[in-house]
Amino acid sequence: MMGSKLSTALISIKLLALAALTTAAQAQDKAQDKSSDIIARGEYLARAGDCTACHTAPEGRLFAGGRAMPTPFGTLYTSNITPDPDTGIGKWSADDFYKTMHSGRFPDGGLIYPAMPFASYTKVTRADSDAIFAYLRSIAPVNQKNKPHELRFPYDNRQLILGWRTLFFSEGEFKPDPKKSAEWNRGAYLVEGLGHCGMCHSPINALGGTSQSDAFKGGLIPMQNWYAPSLTSNREAGLGDWSIKDITDLLQTGVSMRGVVYGPMAEVVHNSLQYLNDEDTKAMAVYLKGIAEPSPPPPASSTLPTTESSLLISLGKTVYDKQCASCHGTQGEGKPPHWPPLANNQSIEMQSAVNPIRMVLNGGYPPGTRGNPMPYGMPPFAGLLSDNEIAAVVSYIRTAWGNRGTPVSAREANELRSAPLN
Structure with missing residues (x-):
């Protein structure tokens, strides 16, 4: 009888020990x-x-x-x-x-x-x-x-x-705007915080800083000779009249029905944005669309004499019809999303002509992404066209089909020939 009780007690102790081990293992698994x-x-x-x-x-x-x-x-x-x-x-x-x-x-x-x-x-x-x-x-x-x-x-x-x-640093975690939706605030947190989009898309002054009032208003990226357009002005990259889908497509794949990313932004999409989930990408799109400020179209004007402008644009049309129309269309309509339209294209009409000049000179590819693994590229024309021809074709696409950009000079084209490629 005594032996039976001792045996039962030993079994109970073993069961308790086993249960403790199991609990500890489960806790460790949960921690892992x-x-x-x-x-x-x-x-x-x-x-x-x-x-x-x-x-x-x-x-x-x-x-x-x-x-x-x-x-x-x-x-x-x-x-x-x-x-x-x-x-x-x-x-x-x-x-x-x-x-x-x-x-x-x-x-x-x-x-x-x-x-x-x-x-x-x-x-x-x-x-x-x-x-x-x-x-x-x-x-x-x-x-x-x-x-x-x-x-x-x-x-x-x-x-x-x-x-x-x-002058330029305000320490503090992101504070949600109670007047905005949770989605808008998530987008603001990603754009203003982790995404640090303002580092490129804000003007940099001589001290290497940006005033808060100029945040996201666009500027030339120092030492890279690419222009990061304003995210607030609809004259540039302001997305107020874009659909949410067009914005999310551009962020996730680098191409959309409204535009294509090249240069430093292509690297951002390749290294970062393509990996964001749909909810975060949409939140960024909602925020970016929300900060766009309505802007009247820029007045049509020319920095060159009228006669010279006319001759330049006439030459530009000849170059365009021969070199560009097969992809971008005779009327600049393009074949989106892979060959972007040039007519009514904000990136073509911006005050700064750096990006279109560089694209004609150097060509390039959008990023290879999961949503667009084999992107279509644009060939370089630096070895095929003279400075005058580069200036002419860029001037043409900035002023044709209702575009309201301004002509550019051969000197501007020449200065960008030696710009770094990234």
């Missing part, structure tokens, strides 16, 4: 699943922030830094953000990472040059910052020392950043 979910979310957010574009050098290891960033003040080199303990962020805590993103300072308090878009990243929430940090901690560490910056005097003095911060 939660950790995996956070890492996956962090990877998604890192793509939304386009971290790869800067922190991965051409032919370099993922996030190991070393990419040269030419600026009007000299060349900056991006940092290693892999979890290597000696040369990366392996010794950082989640608090350190959030402080860097939020305040634009290293964990030791050192000032970060504003080539890193901390003025936008300050809007990122703590939860999203922690997720990105968890993802970066999960990737392979790379032992690669950060390359010293090559800045001219006096810009190599980091203390000057204090003045820049006073």
Whole structure:
């Protein structure tokens, strides 16, 4: 009888131990699943922030830094953000990472040059910052020392950043607008924060900053010779009269019935935007459409003498009919989405003619994306057409079919022949 009770007690103890082990294993599995979910979310957010574009050098290891960033003040080199303990962020805590993103300072308090878009990243929430940090901690560490910056005097003095911060930096997480929908606010968070779209689509002054009143009003991208159009003016890239589908198509695939992306924006779509889910892409579209300000069409005017303009545009039509009409149509109607229309095309009519000149000179491809894996490209004409012919055909497409742009000069075409290709 005694033996039977002892046997029963031993069985009960074993069952309790087994149950405890099972519970512990289940808790560990849940913790691992939660950790995996956070890492996956962090990877998604890192793509939304386009971290790869800067922190991965051409032919370099993922996030190991070393990419040269030419600026009007000299060349900056991006940092290693892999979890290597000696040369990366392996010794950082989640608090350190959030402080860097939020305040634009290293964990030791050192000032970060504003080539890193901390003025936008300050809007990122703590939860999203922690997720990105968890993802970066999960990737392979790379032992690669950060390359010293090559800045001219006096810009190599980091203390000057204090003045820049006073003028152009407002620290603080994104605050939703209670008068707007949740979808609009999500789009604003992505565009203003993680997406840091204002870094390109806002005018940059001589100090390398942008006033808040000029946010998203377009400007020439320093050192790249591409013009990032205004996102507020319907004369440029303002999307007020675009459909939500046209905007989301452009963001996700690089092509839509209204336009095609080339140059730096093609890289953004390739590295970042194509990976966003449909809900976030639509939210961005709703926000972008919402900030567009109605603008009257620009007045038709010419910076060249009337006779010279007429001769230039006449030559341009001859070049266009021979070289361009087979794809873009005799009346500029195009064959969207792959061959964009040139008639009534905002990007053709903008005050700055940099982009159409560069496209005629250098050609290019939209990004290869999941939604458009084999994009149609445009051939370069730099070796086929003279400066006068480039100026003529660009002037023609900017003024034909009701377009209200202005003619360009051969000097403008010549200056852009030597511009970097990306």
